Amino acid sequence: MTTLTKTLELKLVEPNAHKRRKLRETREAYQQALHDAFDAGCTTQTEANDVVVNYKLSGYAKNALKKYVPQLTTTYNAGELHDAHPVRFTNEGLRLDHKPENAIEWYVKIPHHEDYHLWMPAQPNPEQRDWLEALNAGDATMGESRLFERDGTWYLHVTATRDAEGGSEVSDEERTPIGVDIGEASLVTVCHRDDHGCPTAPELWADEGKTVRRLRKTYFTATRRLQTRGSERIAESFGDDLWNQIDDVFHRVTREVVDYAESVKNPVLVLEDLTYIRESMDYGEYMNRRLHGWGFAKLHAQIRYKAVEKGIPVKTVNPRNTSKECHACGEVGYRPQQATFKCTNDACWMGEYQADVNGAVNIADRYLSGESRFREHENDDDSAEDGGRLTAPQDSQADATKQETLGTYAS
Structure with missing residues (x-):
């Protein structure tokens, strides 16, 4: 049995002002916690936990930080932190939702703080749909996820793993x-x-x-x-x-x-x-x-x-x-x-x-x-494309409102 692992990239459809503010709050709190734990020289999860425990982050982000900071010091021998790091979440924090009746079918629940979550419509690369279907059906396992902003657009990288039988050595003609x-x-x-x-x-x-x-x-x-x-x-x-x-x-x-x-x-x-x-x-x-x-x-x-x-x-x-x-x-x-x-x-x-x-x-x-x-x-680019018209699931503590956006790859 062969184990296949792939990083899926989901492009988050343009969030409204409220969601954009919440995403940035999560990113800023994460960056501050990461730098403080790193500057404190944390080499164990217990030491990192003592630093990050009081930050306004979800437990999933804190747990990811507790694993990541000691690795920076003991595994990667990092002397200092460069650039902005993506916000990491452990595999329990993320949830996919599939709405095949909508033009944009995929939504992702991103942890914010305590019991507050952001439901975001997401547009994946169409070539990665089989992996999302496997995750949605429970036939693939979700690993760590990473949230980041690039050129004003928010993305989520999700690691997925699934088993596959090894293919036989047979030519195309056979x-x-x-x-x-x-x-x-x-x-x-x-x-x-x-x-x-x-x-x-x-x-x-x-x-x-x-x-x-x-x-x-x-x-x-x-x-x-x-x-x-x-x-x-x-x-x-x-x-x-x-x-x-x-x-x-x-x-x-x-x-x-x-x-x-x-x-x-x-x-x-x-x-x-x-x-x-x-x-x-x-x-x-x-x-x-x-x-x-x-x-x-x-x-x-x-x-x-x-x-x-x-x-x-x-x-x-x-x-x-x-x-x-x-x-x-x-x-x-x-x-x-x-x-x-x-x-x-x-x-x-x-x-x-x-x-x-x-x-x-x-x-x-x-x-x-x-x-x-x-x-x-081309160039093995697995990046996501623009989304289509949708009605999205709502945030866990926000008013029920409808969102619509235009784009391509609408089903």
């Missing part, structure tokens, strides 16, 4: 690509070709697609009515319950997808590149809203981290025409019905085929044609 098609009718469809090149053992999660569509429709209809009546708190609680049910479906299906991959010799899961999916969505305002909120990114992330745990590689391909081309001859066809693909090539043997299976086979074939790629940021 892999069996499994196409993964995500859609509305069938929530997920997987299929691969056998040794003779024929599509084999397709599996469709169509009932789960119906369940999620029903839950989403119930959510939007019921919450709209409750909000119209002024029952905001009931609407939020009701919505959370429905989205938890959807999340349970997602987790079960993605586990079964990875189980399917484990049954195949030398598997590689092949997904459609989300960047191209979003760029190609232009079906009118109503359909765009439905598709953008359908959960592509969430399902992708859960498949990725569950596959990593099993040592199964995941690749992405350009999804252009994967749902329109015939997997047998390559001719562009059409769908007379949602679940049916019809090839327009009279010379092709296929005629009609299950549409989602056809798409899954085309996705797998993109890997075989050499189009697969890992999407990485």
Whole structure:
């Protein structure tokens, strides 16, 4: 078993004046406590505790300081402190909250002082979503976190650790690509070709697609009515319950997808590149809203981290025409019905085929044609991007107010 560790960077969406003041109070108190403990020459946690105990900091920040100050002296042999140090919190202090119904889905609770906490909307790098999903599901362990300000913007670094099986030494050519098609009718469809090149053992999660569509429709209809009546708190609680049910479906299906991959010799899961999916969505305002909120990114992330745990590689391909081309001859066809693909090539043997299976086979074939790629940021930049419109959870001792902000990467 291999242990993977990654530092996740979350960009905190522009805080209001109240939250900005509280963040700066935490930073200033932490810096003063750090310097005083260091100047006192503390070499043990007990000595550091005697210095930092009276500062207006959360216990999580004080506990992190008690560990950090002795390390500066005994491990790093620091003669003096340079520049501003990030505010450290032990792993118990931070809490993530996931609101998939919101444009900005992730929120973080930052300890301030005693029982006072700041709920902050946070925008992570989309490439790190699988790690956040693992943390949120309890499949990864949160370590120490660090809060700092850079060029007027606040960031939070969170250390995450998870176990993964070691991958086998198999070349890309020896892999069996499994196409993964995500859609509305069938929530997920997987299929691969056998040794003779024929599509084999397709599996469709169509009932789960119906369940999620029903839950989403119930959510939007019921919450709209409750909000119209002024029952905001009931609407939020009701919505959370429905989205938890959807999340349970997602987790079960993605586990079964990875189980399917484990049954195949030398598997590689092949997904459609989300960047191209979003760029190609232009079906009118109503359909765009439905598709953008359908959960592509969430399902992708859960498949990725569950596959990593099993040592199964995941690749992405350009999804252009994967749902329109015939997997047998390559001719562009059409769908007379949602679940049916019809090839327009009279010379092709296929005629009609299950549409989602056809798409899954085309996705797998993109890997075989050499189009697969890992999407990485240039210069390995894992920094977070701007956020989207949101309604955020509130501070633990603040008035309930709504916050909105504009940006990019809204789901």
